[in-house]
Amino acid sequence: MFGWTILGPVGGSSSSAPSHTGFTISNEQLHDNISKFWEIQDVSSHREDSLSVEEAECEAHFQSTHTRDSTGRYVVRLPFKSNAPQLGQTKHIAEKSLNRLIKRISHQPEFFKLYSDFLKEYESLGHMKKVSEDKSSPTESFYLPHRGVMREDSLTTKLRVVFNGSCKSSTGISLNDTLHTGPKLQADIFDVLLYVRQDKFIFTTDITKMFCQIDVHPDDWKFQRIFWTDDQSSTSEPAMYDLTTVTYGTKPAPYLACRVLKQLLSDEGHKFPLAIEPFEKGSYIDDITGGADTLSRLNEIASQVEALCLTGCFPVAKWKSNHPSFCKVNSSSLSSNTSHQFDESTCKILGMSWKCSLDILTFTGHTTQTSAITKRIILSETAQLFDPLGLISPVIVRAKILMQDLWLEKIGWGDPLTPQITHRWKTFRRELVDLANLKIPRWLNLTSDLSHVEIHGFSDASQTAMAAAVYIRVSHPNQ
Template sequence: MAPKVKSYMFELNHFQKMNSTAARRRRKVLTIEDITRAQQRDDGEKLPAHNQNHHQSPAATTMKSSRPTTEVIPRARHQPQQLCLICFQKPKMPESEHQQVIDDLIKERQLIQSSASRFIKFVKNLNNTNNIRNLSTRLADFRPVLDKFNKVQFEIDLKSNEEDEALRDAFESEYYDAIARAEEILEHGTMQSSSNATDIKLPTINLPNFNGSYTDWSPFYESFRSLIHENNNLEKIQKLHYLRSCLGAEARRTIDTLAVSADSYDTAWRLLKERYQNKRLIVQHHIHGLFNLPQITKPSPSSLRDLTDKLNAHLESLKSQNLEVEKWDAMIIYLIASKFDTQTKGEWETKLTSNELPSLQDMKSFLIQKCQTLESIEFATSSTPQCVHPTKPKPTEAPKRFNTASSLCIKCKESHFLHQCPEFLQLNPNARYDDVRNFKLCVNCLKRGHDAKACQSRACKTCGKRHHTTLHFPKRETASGSNIEEFPDNKQLESQNICETFFRETHERTPKGRFVVKLPFKNNPPSVGPTRPMAIKQFKRLETRFAANEQLHLEYDNFLKEYLQLKHMEIVGSDELFTSAAYYLPHHPIIKQSSFTTKTRVVFNASFKAGGGELSLNDNLFTGPNLQKDIFSLLLKCRVHKILLSADITKMFRQILVHPQDRDYLRIVYRDNPNTSIKTYRLKTVTYGLNCAPFLAMLCLHELAHQFANSKPRACDAIANAFYMDDLLIGANSIEEASILRDDLINILAQGGLELCKWASNCVAVLPQSNRGGNATTVSKDVFKTVKAYVALFVCLAMKAIHLELVGDYTAESFKNCLKRMMARRGIVGNLYSDNGTNFVRTDRELKETNISWHFIPPHSPHMGGIWEAGVKSCKHHFKRIVGNALLRYEELYTLLTLIESCLNSRPITPMSNDPHDLEALTPGHFLIGAPLTAPLEPNLED
């Protein structure tokens, strides 16, 4: 048997015993002494001592023939000095002796592991002071265990060729964990013993409660971590019970699925941190809290201190998240001042004597001084003794109740009722009624909480109807049409004039000619409230719809991606995300299968309200006058020409830009993948859904027509008077005239960034070479009409026979005729039973003279008419199987009902007889014709 060859590489600079992890991984890196000792154990005798002077130049050494031959080869000088030792070993000892040596080494390793396990268990179960004192002694004895383990494991590795790296890593990990835990216990145990030396009894520290709010997470986390989590004197099962007792219902649901055991504590703590230790959400909730600080309606110490305390709490929490809130003074001051009542706001403005920006500390000092002043006034008022003089008893009178909250005017925030408000009284009745409806007030008493039907206040003093006197509309006297000699011109309302003036003063043009317009707000800035949470909620409902319809999701996503590609929409940066001057538009798809261009369009809902009495974006915008021409007059004007032209402006609304100052009121939320975060976008163009969008678009067309009125009057007249929204409908008397008109329209609209498409005409020669529309189709009106019909079912309670009649409608007249047809063929009945339908009740009144008794079952009790309900079920079963979704003529339907009637009257009404000569079951048909109605004809056997 040829001897095995092993190659060992070692460095002269690393002759010390290698206990590090990196060295152990190089299992073949050995010293000469290690190899020599291994060979001595194999041979049972000692080798001569190896030359220990490693600094001498290496040389080749030749040993006896019974020893391995060793050859030392030097490496390059510039590298660390290394030696390559090649050993030719003799054959191994017998397999049984070799295995016995390995087994002994494994037993020795197990003893070392058992010793380490006892120490680790002792450290884990440490719970009193005496054990802590013994820990230092045990720790000193435990430290050499790793060296012993490495030595034995090294011997095992030499004897066997198998590597056991996992065992080394596991033992080392437990070893160092135990050392670290023991040293930590010794350190904390010493500190605790010194801190417990005092005999002063400290007050009990109550554990904080956490109900699942992100704003409360940071205080809870810091308190619980310092009191419970880092307390080494508590077992993990105790920490888990403390943790569960501190959590509210919302937060406890996060860890309810975990078992109540010591091993579950670390998992529970980790789950809570993963859910609530979210810096982004914590910051968002605190910023939301800043924007929703309580509104002060009447100055009082409690309301001002509540405002100050909540402000400080949010700011300190934001500071703990490493945000530079010191630079937010201007924004915070504006937010706080917006929460002041009129009196406090006036005092604050009076205090500011310069044009410099005040600091937040100035605002806090003002609030503290204001609180102290109000507290002093309250104390002086309450401590002043009241002189009570006896008075004569007065007649009993119903006490008058005053509610300061309700007496605060909802329009101007002053201390009076709405019907006493000067601003409210200056409005006309129409505007007053709009305000009452927007504020969601009762139209009878102008208060909240009920409607006019439930109002107990008096009615209008003028007309006596259920509305407030200030909302009374004066009666208008109208003349009949025959007395009107002249129709007066309708004068434009003031708001319409305001809209046109506003457009002409504020609109701009880009270098490419596109229009840039501002939104015509009634009040600037508008009051819209926080709409982002509700917009996100509606978008998530839309995502549920997308999950059920992949095609809709794809078309919707392509539509919004086109918005981005055309730069009609832009993403909002994170630094601009939280601002009060923003409105989020919910959006939804509109599907129009007949469209030639876009089957699915996204429509934005600008009428969405945030709730709490806030107004929508459309409520804050002027609608503007209707500048569109009547469609009837447009069609008539076109019919007088020989040649007709029609076209459409491509994306008309989206070609008109909105001024950057107003784009934050056109925000939307969207994401193309439910697994990603929701992004915020800002629309840059006039949007579908704005009530002022048609007005702004038509004004842009009129502006273009006015600009080129002198040079191209015919085309400008068509732009001003021949457009119905974005559809153009014009005519001409010759091909040349139509071609010139077409080219002029294209050139003028191109100056405003507008493009005409979908051209169509009755003359192909005048159509442009591109942007043509589809050919018109001939549509004929369907002369047939689909109507609904009904079936009346009659059941004979004696023989269970069924009679079906076709009824044209649900009126009493139709049913009366139906009943007459039935009795004409089946005979007059004495008693009728049915539910209490209105047509049945009316028919019963007309049949009183015929001595027919009609019996009605109680309302909402169909179980009392089980006989005919079962017949209805059987009739519908056959009807659906035969007809399905087909439409039948009257004769076909009536024929089908008679066939179903025949089938139902051929069903057995009794079980089969035991008589072998009785071959048929009894059916209703036996009472009618002596056999089932569906029975085939029997052949004549007489012949």
């Protein structure tokens, strides 16, 4: 089965709702958010080729300014808008932000150590460089406040420092206000996951620290300046550093990263023809997936994918495959000597839970318990059910119908619920644990020797929801 898509009607509300961040969501924003929650996804393969004026300007800027150094690494310029508003001062703002940060985390020694270690590694890898006295006061600059984000499920970096390019300067203008976002280049996750399900054997890998593998031209470092000190007492003057690579938290970072990979494919792809399809159809941001009917072909594709990445100075790691003997061939890189993951544990493939040894997609049975159940809690917990392929839409639609009832009764986001609705939600939430028993084959049994393929579609509707399901039926010569 490809998947389900289910839609239910949406009611209206006359009140705005406070969000988790403490800001008030307007009626219009609330309507848009809820509408998106119910929309049927467009899975058409048609793509709009035309660019807006700003997107075209950003693309032209990249083409005329990007370069490569002697190692093959790409160097980019920040894509400032031609009519960008004037940046103001941010040095004092960033200093105050650092003082608040140090004060807050000085009582958390483990957190402080992780934060400090992250930035020390940043400096040792050349991703940031200390600013010398003669370059400490440029006519134009931007100081980025920063904070730490813990990722408990990460196998490598437990804490990541993120930088705030949206911080307002003294003129009320942020760095991000002056930069292009760039056109959307990454594939739709739905399309990539369908591609992932087509081949009998697959591998997945990801580019290590993808943004940091792309250098920013030295003339633009002054717009990525930060303060930092290892002194927890905040008594010493913090040092200034320039971030030298594409920086997470600046608006064009996703575009620049994806655009550089597209450029790499254009520059070097002809040397590695087997890597072209995984790059074009099986990649999503820093994740790359490839597949084949045989192990030997899978190894060849993986080897060329890695070789292509390395020509642009993009190391790859965290290899996973559903074949126990998967091994990249004809490659001498360090990552090639690392065994790929193959066991009964659950890993992620573009956010979906995947048991590679069993080659099945699974779901986690959520058992979140909260003391008070509100409309906000119901919407938040329902949104945690990540299902881009619509495989558990028959389950999620029950929560959507419940949300519809709350909407029609005009219950506020923090209002107490009726006993009847509370009982319906608790019953639904208890049953979510059964999702852990759901096992969906990743592979759709598609091979190069298929004799017959049929697609069957079904649809139905009621007063509360309408649904469509698409199945694929395949026939092989020996069947």
